[in-house]
Amino acid sequence: MSQIEAAAPKFKLTVSRDLTDVAYRLLAVALICIALSLVSDAFLTANNLLNVLRQASLVFFMASGLTLVILTGKIDLSIGATVGLSACVAATVIKSTGSPWLGAAAAIGVGSIVGLGNGLMVTKLRIPSFIATYGMLWVAQGATYYYMSGQSVYGFPTGFRALGSGYLFGIPIPIYLMVAFLVIGYFFTKRTTYGQQIYAIGANTVAARLSGIPVNSRLNLVFVLSGAMAGLASLIYLARLNSAEGDIGETLTLPTIAAVVIGGTSLFGGVGSLFGTFIGGLILTLILNGMNLLNLNANWQPLVTGLIVLLAVWLDMKTRSKTDSN
């Protein structure tokens, strides 16, 4: 046995699973960029590329919190509705007080509360996260409709709008924020004990609990973070749109999940990374951008998104079964 095992490393790449995953995806990004620059002159312009990154940043904010939830093996379907509720509350707060800071606090606060609700349903009431957050989707959506009662709020102070559409040294402000959160997120997931515990919970929740990890409190944490990040995303969304209506977040949940999945995070938990999610969001945005540049009918977009998700998951399963078979 020992000789056989000692011979094994020859066949094993020493790079970690995460790194190879990300490398494959960067390769995909490069290929898409080359393809798009060949078919469209407008693609490889600074303006367009910055625009892609700005759109990708919005996806990233929503998807980063969700990535943490999915890493634990749970799911948060209420992301879009949380963005909607946070955006609408923030919009009215900013309108009535004139203070973007209070609005920001309101958005992140509302998001966190929704997230805590999700977490408690999962940890205390033991409702499967798929059902708990699906219910929360309707509750938050309904609360938003009731709160807005068909009105829309628009026209925010310039300072606040800079958050979504402003530039610093020629680069959109959301991109700076995205880079900052990418760094913070990397540190949190890879360089804190919390991050390690999140991966451990996703890989085997029972074993994690029996290894002394406070599973419930960590699950509450990731749901709160997911809600808070949705709140933050709602601010950028609001600042960009400059108006809020009741249905603002309705269509956001599924593309967010798509970004996480394309980014290589396993829906079963324990495998994946925030950087992967960033690239997943980027791939999604690039494809949509390419379709716009080529003047393809927007009706094709969901279909293409779906195909990419399926392709990404299939490729993941293929590479994974290869590494697992020994």
Place this chain on the structure above:
Amino acid sequence: MWTARSTLKFYVGKKRGRRSDDHLHEYRRGVAVPPFAICPVERMVGVTTMAPLKVDGDARAPLLELRGICKTFPGVRALDNVSFPIWPGEIHMLCGENGAGKSSLMKVLCGAYVADEGELFHHGEKIEIKSTLDARKFGIAVIFQEFSLVPYLSVAQNIYLGREFPGKVLGTIDRQKIRSEAQRVLGMIGSDIDIDAPVHTLGVAQQQIVEIAKALSQNARILVMDEPTSALSDTETEHLFGMMRRLKAAGVAIVYISHRMAEVFLLGDRITILRDGKKVATLLPDETSPGDLVQKMVGRKVDAIHRRGANIKAGEVALDVKGLSGPSGISDIHLNVRAGEIVGLCGLVGSGRTEVARAIFGADRVTAGEVTFFGKRFTGGPDEATRRGVALIPESRKLQGLALIRSVGDNIVVAALDRLFPSHVFHPGKAGKVAQAMIKKLRISTPSARRAVQVLSGGNQQKVVIGKWLTADARLFIFDEPTRGIDVGAKAEIFALMYDLVENGAAILMISSELSEIVNVCDRAYVMREGIIAGELSRERLSEENILQLGMHHE
């Protein structure tokens, strides 16, 4: 020794005697044809419940013969030139350490793997098994440890799942026929399970019988069973053995994988030993001994578990349990363990041993009683128990002990994250060093700390679980079936580790179904029966007989 067909002798008789029969002995040596291959089965005493089985092809050839089977995975030669025949009506024991190739062989037989090289002969005709469908066609069925039953369907529906008899109207099924056929198949093996009971209401033993019935209903002539008794009680085991003997008498061949010596010698007609993917030998039970088998399995001389020397100094009370009761079915549990002691917790499967361990560790709710660790009252969950220096090595490594997809290193540090990194900032380099040191200390056989723990053998996986708690600085260890499913060599190492722990002042509570382990390893033991502590045995009174005496149900 099994190839010369010309030396086959015909045996025409009507005898059934097992070991005393000379000709049967010759058959088992491979010289003669098994009696039931020729003599009508109905005439054999005691098998009237089972109809004779149809034999297609040459009855004098083995039911299945493997010749030079090889299977290679990257870095591992899982099967290396394995050859042996399987005769009708024999129980063929397959022994070997974990990683010896038993599972791979099983998967080749059932079509889950396709062999790289080698040939299979069915009744003397060359066949190829490329899928599970092929295997079924040739009457090969595997009863895995995890069953493939649908919990909410009835016994009858499960037996004929996917093969329902069509009803009179197109697209409908004939429920009555499914029921009557299921009843017939169960009757054949002498089982009285209610065919209308949903499978999830049955115990493990009954579910196993349903699996066997399902296999037989598909005309299985070769049953491959993977450690079928590992989750059964003694009575259930007896029942299963009776059923196996009946199947065997009817001409079914059973390939039986077991880690339990007693079973190997009780049931086996022949014993094939695998090591490192190679066949070491095929032996008759009469010409070998447990010690010899172990040596052949391990390939080097291993000391059997010697009874540990008497414990001289037991220290402070590490664990004190008073009147513990809980909804998991345990009531009024009193026990204590001192530093430097190994205390056994035994009893039949289902007597509440695991439940006691879980309740002590805070993993299950308790309704009454108190637990004290190192003199301090404990209430809380597993996280608090871990902080207090308590470790639980659970019954099921794979489901409860390890994150299989994570690396060896990740698993080793997971319980010690707060201890190693009190500021919550995680340093991969430091974690790697700690893991590396533990791999070295416990001699865990893995090429790298970054290797996923799922590719390790059972014994090495168990060492990872123990390493996890050593890294967490635990001082009270609760071992739940620490040697289940691991090979003899690794068992000895696990016990050596436990001795080392207690010598250094740790306290151990050990649950085991292997009574010899309890007797040889423990300083004293508590025996459970139906959720209560039936008694305590001091070192002087600790014997298998006394444990059984206390643990048996007295109706």
